[in-house]
Amino acid sequence: MAPVAEPFPISHITGRYLLFDVDAISYARRAHNICGVLIGTIPNLSQQNVFLGVPLELMPEEARVLVEQGHAYLVDEVEAHRTGFMEMSREDRLAYLQSMDKQGMEQAERTKKKSEDRAVRALKSKGLVPVLHESAQSEAGESATTTETLDACTTIADVKNDTSLFDAPPPTLVAVQEKIVVPHYITPTASYPPLPISQPGTTLPLPPAVVSYPLFRYLHGKGYFSMPGLRFGCHYSVYPGDPLRFHSHFLATGLGWDDEFDLLDIVGGGRLGTGVKKAYLIGGEDANKGKEGDGVKAEHVRAFSIEWAGL
Numbered sequence: 408m409a410p411v412a413e414p415f416p417i418s419h420i421t422g423r424y425l426l427f428d429v430d431a432i433s434y435a436r437r438a439h440n441i442c443g444v445l446i447g448t449i450p451n452l453s454q455q456n457v458f459l460g461v462p463l464e465l466m467p468e469e470a471r472v473l474v475e476q477g478h479a480y481l482v483d484e485v486e487a488h489r490t491g492f493m494e495m496s497r498e499d500r501l502a503y504l505q506s507m508d509k510q511g512m513e514q515a516e517r518t519k520k521k522s523e524d525r526a527v528r529a530l531k532s533k534g535l536v537p538v539l540h541e542s543a544q545s546e547a548g549e550s551a552t553t554t555e556t557l558d559a560c561t562t563i564a565d566v567k568n569d570t571s572l573f574d575a576p577p578p579t580l581v582a583v584q585e586k587i588v589v590p591h592y593i594t595p596t597a598s599y600p601p602l603p604i605s606q607p608g609t610t611l612p613l614p615p616a617v618v619s620y621p622l623f624r625y626l627h628g629k630g631y632f633s634m635p636g637l638r639f640g641c642h643y644s645v646y647p648g649d650p651l652r653f654h655s656h657f658l659a660t661g662l663g664w665d666d667e668f669d670l671l672d673i674v675g676g677g678r679l680g681t682g683v684k685k686a687y688l689i690g691g692e693d694a695n696k697g698k699e700g701d702g703v704k705a706e707h708v709r710a711f712s713i714e715w716a717g718l
Contacts, residue, residue: 414607416482417470418462424470424481424614425462427597432463439478440632441469442650450594466635467614468623474614475624480607491602503601511590519588619643619661621692625708626659633659639679645688657688657712664691673713681715688712 411434418425426432426443435441447460465473473479530536619642623633632646636658645657658680662668673689680687690710 413478414480415478416605416607417465417473417479418484419481419611420484424465424467426465427462429461432461435473435479436649439473439476440627440630441465441473442632442634443469444635466633467617468620468633471614471616471620472624472627481611481613482605483611487605488598488602491598495601499601507593507595508590511593512588514591514593515588518591617661618663618666618691619659621708622659622661622690622710625690625710626657631657639683639685641676641687655685657686658683659688659690659710662689662691664694666691674715677713677715680713686712686714 409430411428411430415428415431415434418427426435432443435443443463443465445459445461446464447462448454470479470481474481623643626633626643626645630647632648632650633643634646634650634655636642636644639658641658641660643657643659643661644655645659646653646655658676660676668689673687676687676689688710690708693707693709696707
Protein backbone atom coordinates (compact mmCIF):
# COMPACT_ATOMS: atom_id res chain seq x y z
CA MET A 408 0.00 0.00 0.00
CA ALA A 409 1.43 3.34 -1.07
CA PRO A 410 1.89 5.96 1.66
CA VAL A 411 -0.56 8.86 1.68
CA ALA A 412 0.79 12.36 2.23
CA GLU A 413 -1.34 14.82 4.15
CA PRO A 414 -3.28 16.79 3.27
CA PHE A 415 -4.90 14.55 0.64
CA PRO A 416 -7.48 15.83 -1.88
CA ILE A 417 -11.25 15.39 -1.55
CA SER A 418 -13.09 15.83 -4.84
CA HIS A 419 -16.07 18.17 -4.75
CA ILE A 420 -18.48 17.31 -7.57
CA THR A 421 -22.05 18.70 -7.77
CA GLY A 422 -22.30 19.11 -4.02
CA ARG A 423 -20.88 15.67 -3.20
CA TYR A 424 -17.58 14.88 -1.54
CA LEU A 425 -15.77 11.91 -3.07
CA LEU A 426 -12.52 9.97 -2.70
CA PHE A 427 -11.24 8.14 -5.78
CA ASP A 428 -7.84 6.99 -4.51
CA VAL A 429 -7.92 3.54 -2.90
CA ASP A 430 -4.91 4.36 -0.73
CA ALA A 431 -6.56 7.55 0.53
CA ILE A 432 -9.77 5.66 1.28
CA SER A 433 -7.90 3.06 3.32
CA TYR A 434 -5.81 5.71 5.07
CA ALA A 435 -8.83 7.83 6.04
CA ARG A 436 -10.51 4.79 7.56
CA ARG A 437 -7.43 3.50 9.33
CA ALA A 438 -5.99 6.77 10.64
CA HIS A 439 -8.97 9.11 10.98
CA ASN A 440 -12.02 6.89 11.64
CA ILE A 441 -13.68 8.00 8.40
CA CYS A 442 -15.70 5.26 6.69
CA GLY A 443 -17.90 6.89 4.07
CA VAL A 444 -20.03 4.86 1.68
CA LEU A 445 -18.86 3.15 -1.52
CA ILE A 446 -21.09 4.15 -4.45
CA GLY A 447 -19.24 2.90 -7.56
CA THR A 448 -20.99 0.34 -9.78
CA ILE A 449 -19.88 -1.83 -12.69
CA PRO A 450 -20.53 0.03 -15.98
CA ASN A 451 -22.33 -2.89 -17.66
CA LEU A 452 -24.17 -3.91 -14.45
CA SER A 453 -25.24 -0.56 -13.10
CA GLN A 454 -28.31 -2.00 -11.36
CA GLN A 455 -26.32 -4.20 -9.01
CA ASN A 456 -25.85 -2.67 -5.57
CA VAL A 457 -24.31 -5.51 -3.58
CA PHE A 458 -20.62 -5.20 -4.43
CA LEU A 459 -19.95 -1.49 -4.77
CA GLY A 460 -16.54 0.08 -5.33
CA VAL A 461 -14.82 3.43 -5.69
CA PRO A 462 -15.52 6.27 -5.43
CA LEU A 463 -16.18 6.63 -1.74
CA GLU A 464 -18.75 9.28 -0.87
CA LEU A 465 -18.19 11.16 2.37
CA MET A 466 -20.87 12.76 4.46
CA PRO A 467 -20.49 16.56 4.57
CA GLU A 468 -19.66 16.18 8.25
CA GLU A 469 -16.82 13.74 7.45
CA ALA A 470 -15.37 16.01 4.79
CA ARG A 471 -15.63 19.07 7.05
CA VAL A 472 -13.90 17.47 10.01
CA LEU A 473 -11.02 16.28 7.80
CA VAL A 474 -10.55 19.75 6.32
CA GLU A 475 -10.86 21.52 9.67
CA GLN A 476 -8.21 19.30 11.21
CA GLY A 477 -5.84 19.82 8.26
CA HIS A 478 -5.87 16.22 7.04
CA ALA A 479 -7.46 16.98 3.65
CA TYR A 480 -8.39 19.78 1.29
CA LEU A 481 -11.23 20.27 -1.19
CA VAL A 482 -10.74 20.26 -4.96
CA ASP A 483 -13.24 21.64 -7.47
CA GLU A 484 -13.00 18.79 -9.95
CA VAL A 485 -15.04 20.48 -12.68
CA GLU A 486 -12.68 23.44 -12.83
CA ALA A 487 -9.60 21.23 -12.42
CA HIS A 488 -10.62 19.08 -15.41
CA ARG A 489 -11.53 22.08 -17.55
CA THR A 490 -8.23 23.86 -17.02
CA GLY A 491 -6.15 20.67 -17.00
CA PHE A 492 -7.32 19.32 -20.35
CA MET A 493 -7.26 22.72 -22.02
CA GLU A 494 -3.64 23.27 -21.00
CA MET A 495 -2.46 19.76 -21.90
CA SER A 496 -0.01 19.66 -24.79
CA ARG A 497 -0.45 17.50 -27.87
CA GLU A 498 2.62 15.42 -27.00
CA ASP A 499 1.22 14.58 -23.56
CA ARG A 500 -2.11 13.53 -25.07
CA LEU A 501 -0.43 11.25 -27.63
CA ALA A 502 1.79 9.70 -24.95
CA TYR A 503 -1.23 8.99 -22.74
CA LEU A 504 -3.19 7.44 -25.64
CA GLN A 505 -0.22 5.23 -26.50
CA SER A 506 0.02 4.05 -22.90
CA MET A 507 -3.71 3.18 -23.00
CA ASP A 508 -3.20 1.21 -26.24
CA LYS A 509 -0.28 -0.67 -24.68
CA GLN A 510 -2.35 -1.59 -21.63
CA GLY A 511 -5.18 -2.74 -23.90
CA MET A 512 -2.87 -5.00 -25.91
CA GLU A 513 -1.34 -6.51 -22.77
CA GLN A 514 -4.80 -7.20 -21.36
CA ALA A 515 -5.92 -8.80 -24.64
CA GLU A 516 -2.86 -11.06 -24.69
CA ARG A 517 -3.51 -12.20 -21.12
CA THR A 518 -7.14 -12.92 -21.97
CA LYS A 519 -6.12 -14.88 -25.09
CA LYS A 520 -3.62 -16.99 -23.14
CA LYS A 521 -6.22 -17.85 -20.49
CA SER A 522 -8.69 -18.87 -23.20
CA GLU A 523 -6.14 -21.14 -24.89
CA ASP A 524 -5.17 -22.73 -21.57
CA ARG A 525 -8.83 -23.49 -20.82
CA ALA A 526 -9.26 -25.06 -24.25
CA VAL A 527 -6.18 -27.25 -23.80
CA ARG A 528 -7.29 -28.43 -20.36
CA ALA A 529 -10.79 -29.23 -21.65
CA LEU A 530 -9.41 -31.31 -24.53
CA LYS A 531 -7.00 -33.20 -22.30
CA SER A 532 -9.78 -34.01 -19.83
CA LYS A 533 -11.65 -35.76 -22.68
CA GLY A 534 -8.61 -37.80 -23.73
CA LEU A 535 -7.90 -35.70 -26.81
CA VAL A 536 -4.47 -34.42 -27.77
CA PRO A 537 -4.35 -30.71 -28.62
CA VAL A 538 -1.84 -29.62 -31.27
CA LEU A 539 -1.21 -26.37 -33.05
CA HIS A 540 -3.22 -25.50 -36.15
CA GLU A 541 -1.41 -26.11 -39.46
CA SER A 542 -1.23 -22.38 -40.26
CA ALA A 543 0.21 -21.68 -36.86
CA GLN A 544 2.76 -24.47 -37.25
CA SER A 545 3.90 -23.21 -40.65
CA GLU A 546 4.33 -19.70 -39.26
CA ALA A 547 6.17 -20.87 -36.16
CA GLY A 548 8.56 -23.16 -38.06
CA GLU A 549 10.20 -26.37 -36.98
CA SER A 550 12.20 -24.72 -34.22
CA ALA A 551 9.11 -23.45 -32.35
CA THR A 552 7.90 -26.65 -30.65
CA THR A 553 4.98 -25.96 -28.30
CA THR A 554 4.06 -27.62 -25.05
CA GLU A 555 0.93 -29.06 -26.66
CA THR A 556 3.00 -30.85 -29.35
CA LEU A 557 5.32 -32.31 -26.71
CA ASP A 558 2.31 -33.54 -24.75
CA ALA A 559 1.00 -35.18 -27.93
CA CYS A 560 4.31 -37.02 -28.52
CA THR A 561 4.40 -38.24 -24.93
CA THR A 562 0.84 -39.54 -25.15
CA ILE A 563 1.49 -41.45 -28.39
CA ALA A 564 4.66 -43.00 -26.95
CA ASP A 565 2.79 -44.15 -23.87
CA VAL A 566 0.17 -45.83 -26.05
CA LYS A 567 2.81 -47.68 -28.12
CA ASN A 568 4.59 -48.95 -25.02
CA ASP A 569 1.38 -50.28 -23.53
CA THR A 570 1.57 -54.02 -22.78
CA SER A 571 -2.14 -54.64 -23.24
CA LEU A 572 -3.22 -57.72 -25.27
CA PHE A 573 -5.27 -55.50 -27.52
CA ASP A 574 -3.95 -52.53 -29.41
CA ALA A 575 -5.30 -49.33 -27.99
CA PRO A 576 -6.83 -46.92 -30.52
CA PRO A 577 -4.51 -44.09 -31.46
CA PRO A 578 -5.26 -40.85 -29.68
CA THR A 579 -7.31 -38.30 -31.57
CA LEU A 580 -5.37 -35.21 -32.50
CA VAL A 581 -7.37 -31.98 -32.27
CA ALA A 582 -6.09 -28.80 -33.87
CA VAL A 583 -6.14 -25.72 -31.68
CA GLN A 584 -6.37 -22.67 -33.91
CA GLU A 585 -4.56 -19.56 -32.79
CA LYS A 586 -6.81 -16.52 -32.43
CA ILE A 587 -6.00 -13.03 -33.64
CA VAL A 588 -5.27 -10.66 -30.77
CA VAL A 589 -7.59 -7.66 -30.80
CA PRO A 590 -6.58 -4.99 -28.27
CA HIS A 591 -9.04 -4.13 -25.54
CA TYR A 592 -10.23 -0.59 -25.11
CA ILE A 593 -9.30 0.61 -21.63
CA THR A 594 -11.61 3.06 -19.89
CA PRO A 595 -9.62 4.85 -17.16
CA THR A 596 -11.32 5.08 -13.78
CA ALA A 597 -9.46 8.23 -12.77
CA SER A 598 -8.08 11.37 -14.42
CA TYR A 599 -4.76 11.36 -12.54
CA PRO A 600 -2.82 10.70 -14.76
CA PRO A 601 -2.95 12.29 -17.30
CA LEU A 602 -3.92 15.33 -15.25
CA PRO A 603 -1.58 16.40 -12.45
CA ILE A 604 -2.92 16.09 -8.92
CA SER A 605 -4.38 19.38 -7.75
CA GLN A 606 -2.43 21.02 -4.97
CA PRO A 607 -3.99 22.74 -1.93
CA GLY A 608 -4.18 26.30 -3.16
CA THR A 609 -7.70 27.03 -4.27
CA THR A 610 -10.01 27.92 -1.43
CA LEU A 611 -13.41 26.28 -1.47
CA PRO A 612 -15.97 26.91 1.25
CA LEU A 613 -16.18 24.26 3.94
CA PRO A 614 -19.05 21.79 3.72
CA PRO A 615 -22.17 23.13 5.40
CA ALA A 616 -22.28 22.69 9.17
CA VAL A 617 -25.64 21.03 9.79
CA VAL A 618 -27.26 21.07 13.21
CA SER A 619 -25.88 17.61 13.97
CA TYR A 620 -22.27 18.45 13.07
CA PRO A 621 -21.13 19.42 16.62
CA LEU A 622 -22.28 16.03 17.90
CA PHE A 623 -20.54 14.27 15.02
CA ARG A 624 -17.27 16.09 15.71
CA TYR A 625 -17.60 15.40 19.43
CA LEU A 626 -18.03 11.65 18.87
CA HIS A 627 -15.27 11.63 16.26
CA GLY A 628 -12.93 13.29 18.72
CA LYS A 629 -13.68 10.52 21.22
CA GLY A 630 -12.48 7.90 18.72
CA TYR A 631 -15.88 6.65 17.53
CA PHE A 632 -16.73 5.66 13.96
CA SER A 633 -19.95 7.07 12.52
CA MET A 634 -22.06 5.75 9.66
CA PRO A 635 -25.34 7.15 8.25
CA GLY A 636 -28.23 6.22 10.53
CA LEU A 637 -31.13 6.66 8.13
CA ARG A 638 -32.41 3.10 8.46
CA PHE A 639 -32.71 3.61 12.24
CA GLY A 640 -34.37 7.00 11.96
CA CYS A 641 -31.40 8.94 13.37
CA HIS A 642 -28.45 10.95 12.08
CA TYR A 643 -25.61 8.52 12.83
CA SER A 644 -25.03 4.93 13.77
CA VAL A 645 -22.03 5.13 16.13
CA TYR A 646 -19.47 2.34 16.51
CA PRO A 647 -16.73 1.94 19.16
CA GLY A 648 -14.31 0.71 16.48
CA ASP A 649 -14.22 -0.19 12.82
CA PRO A 650 -17.72 -1.23 11.64
CA LEU A 651 -16.17 -4.32 10.05
CA ARG A 652 -15.30 -5.57 13.52
CA PHE A 653 -17.90 -4.08 15.89
CA HIS A 654 -21.62 -3.59 16.17
CA SER A 655 -22.86 -0.06 16.71
CA HIS A 656 -23.43 1.08 20.30
CA PHE A 657 -25.47 4.25 19.78
CA LEU A 658 -28.17 5.68 17.56
CA ALA A 659 -27.20 9.37 17.62
CA THR A 660 -29.34 12.40 16.83
CA GLY A 661 -27.95 15.93 16.91
CA LEU A 662 -30.15 18.76 18.17
CA GLY A 663 -29.79 22.48 18.58
CA TRP A 664 -29.14 23.64 22.15
CA ASP A 665 -32.46 25.50 22.40
CA ASP A 666 -34.45 23.28 20.03
CA GLU A 667 -37.74 21.93 21.33
CA PHE A 668 -38.44 18.25 20.88
CA ASP A 669 -41.38 15.98 21.54
CA LEU A 670 -41.07 13.66 24.51
CA LEU A 671 -42.60 10.87 22.45
CA ASP A 672 -39.64 11.12 20.06
CA ILE A 673 -37.30 10.41 22.99
CA VAL A 674 -39.48 7.49 24.08
CA GLY A 675 -39.63 6.10 20.55
CA GLY A 676 -35.88 6.50 20.04
CA GLY A 677 -35.15 4.82 23.37
CA ARG A 678 -37.43 1.89 22.61
CA LEU A 679 -36.04 1.48 19.10
CA GLY A 680 -32.45 1.62 20.32
CA THR A 681 -33.10 -0.94 23.04
CA GLY A 682 -34.93 -3.18 20.58
CA VAL A 683 -31.88 -3.35 18.32
CA LYS A 684 -29.44 -3.69 21.26
CA LYS A 685 -28.20 -0.10 21.15
CA ALA A 686 -28.63 3.05 23.18
CA TYR A 687 -30.34 6.17 21.86
CA LEU A 688 -28.03 9.20 22.03
CA ILE A 689 -28.95 12.88 21.71
CA GLY A 690 -26.61 15.82 22.00
CA GLY A 691 -25.95 19.38 20.98
CA GLU A 692 -23.64 22.34 21.24
CA ASP A 693 -23.97 25.08 23.85
CA ALA A 694 -24.32 28.15 21.64
CA ASN A 695 -23.41 30.46 24.52
CA LYS A 696 -19.92 28.95 24.82
CA GLY A 697 -19.08 28.04 21.23
CA LYS A 698 -19.22 30.69 18.51
CA GLU A 699 -18.76 30.11 14.84
CA GLY A 700 -15.29 31.16 13.76
CA ASP A 701 -13.31 30.63 16.97
CA GLY A 702 -13.48 26.84 16.80
CA VAL A 703 -16.04 24.86 18.79
CA LYS A 704 -14.33 22.75 21.41
CA ALA A 705 -15.44 19.33 22.54
CA GLU A 706 -16.44 20.52 26.02
CA HIS A 707 -19.10 22.77 24.46
CA VAL A 708 -21.07 19.67 23.41
CA ARG A 709 -23.17 17.65 25.81
CA ALA A 710 -24.60 14.24 25.01
CA PHE A 711 -27.19 12.07 26.79
CA SER A 712 -27.93 8.39 26.20
CA ILE A 713 -31.44 6.99 26.67
CA GLU A 714 -32.22 3.34 27.21
CA TRP A 715 -35.71 1.89 27.49
CA ALA A 716 -36.36 -0.02 30.69
CA GLY A 717 -39.60 -1.85 31.42
CA LEU A 718 -41.03 -1.21 34.90
